[in-house]
Structures are given as structure tokens and as C-alpha cells.
Amino acid sequence: MLKSAIIGTGFIGNAHATAYKNMDNAQLVAIVDVDEEKGTKAAEEFGCKYYSDAEEMLQTEEVDIVDICLPTFLHEQYVLLAARYKKHILCEKPVTLSLESMDRMLAAVKEAGVRFMVAQVVRFWPEYIKIKEMYDAGDFGDVRMVYANRIAQHPNWTQWHRDPNKSGGGLFDLHLHDIDFMQYLFGRVKSVYAVGKASETGCWNFVMTTLKFENGNYATVEGIFDMTENYPFTMTFRIIGETKTVDYSMVAGFNLEDVGSSKRAAILYENGHEPRKLNIDEKDAYQIELEYFVGHIESGKPFDVITPEDSRHVVEVICAIQESLETGKVVEL
Secondary structure (H helix, E strand, O other): OEEEEEEOOOOOOOOHHHHHOOOOEEEEEEEEEOHHHHHHHHHHHOOOEEEEOOOHHHHHHHHHOEEEEOOHHHHHHOOOOOOOOOEEEEEEEOOOOOOOOOOEHHHHHHHHHHOOOEOOHHHHHHHHHHHHHHHHHHOOOOEEEEEEEEEEOOOOOOOHHHHHOOOOOHHHHHHHHHHHHHHHHOOOOOEEEEEEOOOOOOOEEEEEEEEEEEEOEEEEEEEEEEEEOOOEEEEEEEEEEEEEEEEEEOOOOOOOOHHHOEEEEEEEEEEOOOOOOOOOOOOOHHHHHHHHHHHHHHHOOOOOOHHHHEEEEEHHHHHHHHHHHHOOOOOOO
16 A cells, blocks of 8 residues: 655645545555644544654655645645655646746656656546547547636635746646646647736736647637636536537536536537537546556556646646747747
8 A cells, every 4th residue: 555645735635635535555644734733634634644844754754655735836845855755746736837847856756766747637537538538539520629718716715826926827727727638638739829918916817828739730728817706616628529519617616626516517519419418427536636646656557647748748838828928929839
């Protein structure tokens, strides 16, 4: 059984802890958080030890996996720390805000000889899994256009998201999800053109991007991270093919934290047939993601759903989108 430690006890940290609790081949042995009250409460809930300091935990506990669920600007520091202690690493998205930082992390995990995966959960989201399976099977025929959006109010539980040097705003935190999944479907991005508006703090929280892929496909992606008060967290994915179209939408409560009470449906439109709701596995996406990661660490199999190189490319694409927003020009990759 693999032993894991989670650093960070926010929404994502608790989602990951719940996933470990439901697994037979992994055990959560430690939780790290600088907030003693939150960390102690989480450790009691999940039956593990609490530490306020990550290095103290690494010096004390025999763990195989370090699961980093911290704010974006802290990721590199803790990836490098975990690599120094030769632990396999799962790190939340967005993994970082620059290619230079990404390359430092990739070099560190390579030198340490450990496995590294970025938790791009949309690749493990049941409806998106179904769309990927249909695309790979050729069910859509020639794909004419793809559209996605991800729209949210700004989180009311934090302010670091408003700092472009700490979070990257909606561009990195929301837009990245859909850009990454488009890349998963179609392969590498060839060029981007984006328009949008930055917030008063300099975060790009209103973004519309057109992407051209090396395989000739096109997509339009919208991301909003400062929506009007009381607007629900919303995400949409529409793939329009020669003979079939799938339209997926999810509307949650205040934010993604309310996903458990969300309204969601993936509708198939097919020439010659009545529209119908796709039969989708309702398993929790974070559970699927953690089982995949742990299973591949346990077996030694290479990651195929999401590789470190995939994660580097999506950072490259997001940085290109930022350049397009700032210059008003098409940016080639």
C-alpha cells in the first residue's frame, strides 16, 4: 500500500483526502497546513497526523507520495522540496505561471528519478471522458468547430486569486482547464488569438480565445472569473461534428465547491435521430484522477492520460494567450 501526504487543506485538499479514504491501495498518513486549526481538523476527520511544516513531515514520515494542493505561487517550492526527498508528486493545477518555473520542476523530478503528474481533473471528468472516447472512435466524423466556456464568480474565501503574480487570474485558473482538454482531444496548438479585459489588479479575468491546432481543427474558448454576484459556476463544452454534436453543460451553486448539487447533462444530437441524454458514469472525477495516479505509481506504467510534457505545453499555450491579450496579435507556437 502506498502512503501519501497532502499539503494544503482547502477544497481540493479535502477532495483528494476523500479520494484516498475510498482507496484500498493508498493510505493518507499526513496532512500539512500552516493553519493549525484547519490542519488539525482535517487530520482528525481523515484519521492521519497533522504537521505545520512540510519538511518536518518529510523527515518524520515514510511517505511515497506528496500531493500538493496549495495556491499556485507555492507549487514550485513544494515540488522541488518533495523531489529533493525523492517522493512521487501530484500537483494541483495551474501548476505554475511560467515556462521557466515549469522547466525547473521538470528538471528536479527527472534528476530525483520520481514520477510527476499535474492534476488536470477535466481529463478525468466523466462527461469529458465520454467525449474523448467518442472523438477517438471517430463518432463525430469531420469536426467542424468546438466551443467551451467556464464562468464563475470570484471566490469569496481568498484574495490571492486577485494577484496576477500569485494566481494568474481567470486565464490560468479557469481558462487553462478547457485549453488543456482541447489539447487532449486535438494535440498541439499551432496558434492563438485572444481578446479580453483585465481586472483592476491586472488579472485577465475575461478572456475569449480562438485556437488553431496542428491537425487543422479550430476551437473557441471563453473564461470569466469575476462574474456578477450570485451567478452560478457554469461550464459548457460543445463539439460539432459532421454527423453528431454533443453539448455538455453543468451549472453548480456559488462555485465549483457546490458541484455535488449541480445540474449537469450531456446531450447527443445526431442526424436522423431524436436528441438524447448520454449515459454517463457518475463517479467523482477527483476519485477517478487519484485512482489513476496511485495505480500508475503502483504499477510503474507510464502516464498516458496526462504527461508532464502535456502539462508543459498547456503552460506554453496559456502564456501565448497572455501575449496575444497584451499585444492584440495572433501568436504562433
